[in-house]
Amino acid sequence: LQMAGNRPIALIGGGTGMIGDPSGRSDMRTMMTPEIIQHNCDCFKKQMSRFIDFSEGKAMMVNNAEWLLGLNYIEFLREVGPHFSVNNMLRAECYKQRMEKGLSFLEFNYMIMQSYDFYELFQRYGCNMQFGGDDQWSNMLGGTELIRRKLGKDAHAMTITLLLNSEGKKMGKTQSGAVWLDPEKTTPFDFYQYWRNVADADVLKCLRMLTFLPIEQIDEMDHWEGSQLNTAKEILAYELTKLVHGEEEADKAQEGARALFSVGGSTENMPSCELADEDFKDGSIDILSILHKSGLSASRSEARRNVEQGGVSVDGEAVKDVKAVYARSQFEGEGMVFKRGKKKFVKVVVK
Incomplete structure (x- = not known):
């Protein structure tokens, strides 16, 4: 959209983050402190700058805390409440899937808040289209309807298919199986x-x-x-x-x-783990300790299961003995490549 000459407005949820969006979730979100929300906002701005050009006049980044946190509850109810039908809201997919397990009144407000965001962006910046994942469809339509009812103007919504993890769940920041943009979380x-x-x-x-x-x-x-x-x-x-x-x-x-996957290929740019002198006992280290230390296994007990199930190899050779040990000298020079399953591997070297 930016390449086609439009001016994107990246909206940071400093206000809505206080509530949490129930869309695409079967449970209630963990409540975050204001400090965590602000930290997340700072990180989002840094990450989005890789995809959107925020140089002079090219794009904007705004935080909905600017207008949401100062709202007077009674005034908000009078101004916005009459334009939302509870019957229609409950028919929305994001609420319907939560009705059996329980939907808190806190989360029930989320659609109204996101709709109000669109209303504010329309008035403040002339924003006439909201773009997001298709789990946001009901929330986005709420905004177009609020703008139509209060201002008599047309606004538009456009969605894109969500990426799903292998279990068919939304690849959200707090769901398992997610891949992160932050190199500290996903190298x-x-x-x-x-x-x-x-x-x-x-x-x-x-x-x-x-x-x-x-x-x-x-x-x-x-x-x-x-x-x-x-x-x-x-x-x-x-x-x-x-x-x-x-x-x-x-x-x-x-x-x-x-x-x-190539014979004699360079391992220079492979993820690596450095072993220190204190990791060795009598000049050697066992396979379970290596798998745990390198992050290939979450614990020694998981490492044991990985070896017993035949999912571990060292320099291309399968390891079947949970008591296998390796001398310090074996890690000198190029190190050794440890692999768990088909996709997890790391080069282990000594300092």
């Missing part, structure tokens, strides 16, 4: 690998939704099969990693990933 290498390992059926959808590759180029991939689909996945992973983390990190991630 550029793991980010690359996530997209490199998408299902065959999803790769073209993701290329169309998430990259700026010419649509004609993507259409040509429609008939790709077998190893060609792996090439498409590499293109997807590289393009997205470049967009989010920059070209240098994308190059490193691609080189590191390719090294795992």
Whole structure:
């Protein structure tokens, strides 16, 4: 939209974050402190700057705390309340799916608040279209209706398909299976690998939704099969990693990933874990400690299960003995590559 000459307004939820959106969730969100909300807002601005040009006059970033936190409750009810039908609200999918487990009055207000956001943006900045995920459809329509009823003007809503995790759930920030834009939470290498390992059926959808590759180029991939689909996945992973983390990190991630599947490939850019002297006992370290220390397993007990189930290998050789140990000297130089499952691996070296 920005490339087509429009001026985006990125809306940060400093006010709505105090409530929490029930859309796409089967449980109530964890309440956040004002400090956490402000920290999240600061992080969002930094992340969005990778995708939206916020230079002079090109785009705006506003925080709905600016108009929501100072609202007088009685005045708000009188001004906005008459324009919302409870019957219609309860028919909305985001509320309907919560009725059996229980919907708090706190969350019930969310649609009205998001609608009020659109009303404020329309009045303050002339914003006439709201764009978001398709789980926001009811909330967005509430805004267009509020603008029509109070101002007699037309406003519009546009949604895009949500990305879902492998369990078919919304890939939200607080759901398991999410991939993060923050390199502290998902490293550029793991980010690359996530997209490199998408299902065959999803790769073209993701290329169309998430990259700026010419649509004609993507259409040509429609008939790709077998190893060609792996090439498409590499293109997807590289393009997205470049967009989010920059070209240098994308190059490193691609080189590191390719090294795992080629004989004699360089492991220089592979994720690594450094062992210190205190990690060794009598000059050696056991397999369970390595898996836990490197983050390949969440605990020693999980590491034991991983080995027993045949999901662990070292430098390409399967490890079947939970008591396997490795000498310090084996990690010197290039180190050793430990792998868990098909997608998790790390190069282990000594300091």
